[in-house]
Amino acid sequence: MATVTQPVSKKATFSDSLIAIVDRLKTPVFYAILIGWAILCIAPLYFTLVFSLKPVANVYDPPLFWPIPFSLENFRDVIGALPLFPRWLLNSTIISVVVTAFRVLFCAMAGYAFARMEFPLKKFLFTALLISMMIPGQVTLIPNFLVVGPGIIRGGLKIGDLTIPTGFGLMDNLGGVILPGIVAAFGIFMMTQFYKSIPKELEEAAMIDGLGRFGIFFRIVLPISTTQLLTLALLTFQGEWNSFMWPLTILRTPENFTLPIGLNWFRGEYYTLISKVLAGSLFNTLPILIIFFIFQRYFTQSIAGTGLKEG
C-alpha cells in the first residue's frame, strides 16, 4: 500500500482541527435541521386538523395545540348539511378518474409508437412534443377557453345556411375540464423513454407468433409496463385532483365546481365559517395523502427520475 504523504504545514493542521470540529458537530446540526424542517412541514396540516375539530364558535379560542372543546360538527356539516361539498367531491373524483384513465392509455399508445415504430414525420413530431412541454400554460389558456367553451366565432361559422360550431360548447361542464387533459406531452415523453429502455425480444417473439401491433401492445406491452403506467396514473391523478387554473376558467356555477374551486368560493361567501373550510380542506388532502402513503415509492422515484434524466 502506498502511504500518503501529507504536506505538513500550519494551514493543514488548522484545516484538520476545523474538520475535527465539524465532524463532531455535524450529526447534531444535521438532526436539528431535519427535525426543524419536519416540524414546519407538519405544522400547517396539524393545526388544520386541530381547528377543524373545534366548533365554529370557539375557533379563535385557546388552546392552540389541542381540539378543546372537541366536536365533529364541521365534518358532519361538510358531508351532510352542506349539499355542495359532496357534490364537489364527486365532481373532483369524476374529473380526476376520467382524465387519468384516458391519459394513461393514450400516453402509453403514443409513447409506444414513438419508441418502436417507424413512420413519416416521426422526428419532427417528437421534437414538437418536446417543444410543447416548454410553452407556458398561460399562452394557450385563452384560445383553449374559447375552443372548449364559447367558440372561436360567436354563434358559429356561417356558410350560406349552414352554421358550423367553432367550439365544443363545454362551458361550465365537467367535460370541458376533462377534454384537453386526456393526453399530456410529459406522459408521452415518459412512456417513450421507458419503452425505448426495455428489450425488444418479447415483442419479436410475439410477432413471429403472428400477433399484430395492437395485439402486442395490449397483451404484452401494457402488462409489462404496469409500474410505469401506475407512476403516470398517480402523477396525473394528483395533478387533476389539485388543479385550479383550468377548472376555474371553465366552471361557473357552484354545483359544477371541483373541490379546490368550491373551497375557495365557499371561503369567499362565508368567511366566518373558517373551520368548515378547514374540514373541507382535509377532504381534499386526505385522499391524496392516503394514495401517497400507499404508493410513496412511485412518487419519490418519479421525482428523482426527472432530475436524473435532465441532469
Added chain:
Amino acid sequence: MAEMVSNRPAGLFRGGNNPEKRKKRSEALTAYVFLLPYLFIFLTFTVFSIGYAFYLSFTRYNLLRPPEWWGLEGYRRVLCLESLLPRGEDAPPLACDDLFIKKALPNTVKYTLIVVPVQTVLSLILAFAMDQKLRFRRLFRTIYYLPSVTSSVVISLIFVWLFSPLGIVNQIFNLDINWLNDPRYAFYTIMILNVFTTSGTLMLIFLAGLQDIPTAIYEAASIDGANKFQVLRYITIPMLRPVVFFVVTVGLIGCFQVFDQIYVMTSGGPLDSTTTVAYLIYKWAFRDTTVKMGQAAALSFILALIILVFTLIQRRIIEGSGSVGSA
C-alpha cells in the same frame, strides 16, 4: 402483420407489389392510429391554440364583438413604456395600462430572485442532511413531501388562515401583523408559502443527484489525501452542477407562472403589491369588467419570452462557472 395477404389489385398503391414497402406503409398507418388521440389534442389545444393566441395578440377582443385587428397596439399598451417617462401634473392620462411595467414585472422578478435562491439553497442543505447516514431518514422524506402533495389551493387557504390577524402565526409569535392585507408583508407571505411547498420536491431531486455520484470518485479522492472541504469543493459541488441547473430551471419556470396562490390569497392586492405576470394575464382575460383578451394574449407571449431569456441566462451562469456540461 407481416403475413397479411392483400386482395387489393396490385398497383393501387405506389410500390404495392413490393412487400417491404407495403409492410412499411402498414406500420406507418398503425403508428398513426396509435398517435391519433394525441394528434387530435395536440393539434387542437397546442398547435391551433398557439397560432390563434398569436393572432389574438394583434387584435382588440372583448368577447362581445369579433376580434378587431390592432397591429402592435396591444403590445404597446402592455409594455406602456411612456409611463416610465417623467410626466407633468397636467399631462393627459396614459393611453396604456402600466400594471405590467410598474407592478407585475417588477413583482415577478423580485419574487423569482428571492424564492429561487432560497428554495435551492434550502433544499440543497436538506438533501445534504438527508444524505448522511442518519436514522429515521425515510420518515423525514415522507414528511418533507407532505406540503408538495397538498393542493396549492388548500395550502393557500390554510396559510390565509394561519396568517390572518387573529391567526396562529400572530398568536404563537405574539405579533400584530395583518400579513395579507399589508402591502409590506403580503408578497413575502406568499413567498414563504412557495418556498415551503416546493423545497421538499427539490430536496428529493438533489438527494437523487447526490446519491448518483459514484462512490469510486470519493474513494479515489480520499486515497489522494483530499480532506472533506476539498471533496465538497472539488467533487460534490461540480458533480452536482447539472442537477443545480435542473432545479433552478424548474424553480424559475414555476416562479414566473405563479398563479394559484396569488388568486386564492390576495387576488393581486393589496394595492397590486402581489400582482404577478401570470395573474395579470388571467385578470385581463377573465376578471376585469371589460375583458381584454388581445392584450392578455400579447402579455402571455411576453411572459414566454421572459421565461426563455431567464432560462438561457441562468444556464450561461451555471455552465460558465465550470466546465461540467450536462451528463
